[in-house]
Amino acid sequence: MRPLTDEECKTFFEKLSVYIGRNITALLERDDEPYCFRLQNDRVYYVSEAILKKAMSFGRDGIASVGTCFGKFSRGGKFRLHITALDYLAQHATYKVWVKPNGEMPYLYGNHVLKAHLGRITEDTPEHQGVVVYSMADIPLGFGVTARSTQAARKLDPSSICVYHQTDVGEYLRDEENLL
Incomplete structure (x- = not known):
């Protein structure tokens, strides 16, 4: 799992802002524990940093999924939100x-x-x-x-x-x- 590049972040946050607007900051700046977005196999996952540290002890091929999948990047570089992100979109929908x-x-x-x-x-x-x-x-x-x-x-x-x-x-x- 790796952090998103600047281009991927821009594409991802533009798509996410269509649904939750400025509430994107509420996803990243949580009171309970820090969360982040990570990319694996063209999919963007929303995961707590504590779980991310534990997942780093496994090889890249050994991890199928960690956290909540928000969506997937297409080969053309476009991003598509998945239904698995609905819980977070519903909480912060504008x-x-x-x-x-x-x-x-x-x-x-x-x-x-x-x-x-x-x-x-x-x-x-x-x-x-x-x-x-x-x-x-x-x-x-x-x-x-x-x-x-x-x-x-x-x-x-x-x-x-x-x-x-x-x-x-x-x-x-x-x-x-x-x-x-």
């Missing part, structure tokens, strides 16, 4: 969307959030902004990107898309071989 019970299953099967399924949305959410998608019971279901701003979404017809699907907890079942 903008949120709540889905009605009749819209949960379509979303968990990989469909976009329609206006008819939209329960609530954070005030003043801009267009093309990263959001965390919750059920009406405040259970994080996944994350996506808004198709319209809050004001524009109020005027849409029920079959219009409000949030573009990025990933959801159903991915644990659909695409489990690529998560680790």
Whole structure:
């Protein structure tokens, strides 16, 4: 495991800031113990420094995963967030969307959030902004990107898309071989 390079840090933090904004500092400056981001096999892991020190005693090939996988770098250098980062995104999300019970299953099967399924949305959410998608019971279901701003979404017809699907907890079942 190695620290991220400047280019990788820039790409990673730009992608992460779409969903949690300036709350990135809350991930790194924790009160309980220090945490950091490390790269192994093109995947970025969020790990405590205490666990990282213990993991350093193993060879690079002996470690499959350590900490929480936040995502993966593609061969082209782009970064893609994984559903495994949802717990941290949900804690620090700037903008949120709540889905009605009749819209949960379509979303968990990989469909976009329609206006008819939209329960609530954070005030003043801009267009093309990263959001965390919750059920009406405040259970994080996944994350996506808004198709319209809050004001524009109020005027849409029920079959219009409000949030573009990025990933959801159903991915644990659909695409489990690529998560680790």
